[in-house]
Amino acid sequence: QSALTQPASVSGSPGQSITISCTGTSSDVGGYNYVSWYQQHPGKAPKLMIYDVTKRPSGVSNRFSGSKSGNTASLTISGLQAEDEADYYCNSYSSSGPSYVFGTGTEVTVL
């Protein structure tokens, strides 16, 4: 149950698009469409942003989108805004256990 690999930090200017990657294995990300993404502001609980690789919960901005190719999932934030500055975590179902595994987390900075 090793953590999924994410870049430690990603930054962009307001209005730009950024993409966060999440790399796992064929036992988790690559094997199932149960990849989700969470946004977490300091001192707050995580918030679900994307589920089932590409779906957005009600109320989440369409500036957030998800995709997957092989063992790597991605979260793209378009039209970057100051309020998007936060930590982002991916999560995937894993056949090991079975269980779920989170990514290492990515700090997004809006320049």
Added chain:
Amino acid sequence: EVQLVESGGGLVQPGGSLRLSCAASGFSFSSFWMTWVRQTPGKGLEWVGNIQQDGNAKYYADSVKGRLTISRDNAKSSLFLQMNSLRPEDTAVYFCARDFIGTGSHDHWGQGTLVTVSS
């Protein structure tokens, strides 16, 4: 409105025990899988385990298997985490979360309760 409120955190010595609770409201608790997730101070999220609607099926992360036990009381809309043989590396904020039906994700989270394992 869906609400999840954790309680029971605190300071405990290595080898000690603690029981966390999560009070749920605003939804039909007995209809949902529930999950515990923890976050080491200043670090990332770690999935701890989950429990089926009727409590019969439970799954755990390898790091907690045999020491942490998840249970629930559907009559009281409550989720529990019994923590035994605690280690310093169990120090974390513990969140309870509701599983989003059929998706493998967690759509509602509590604010968390801090557990500190230290002598």
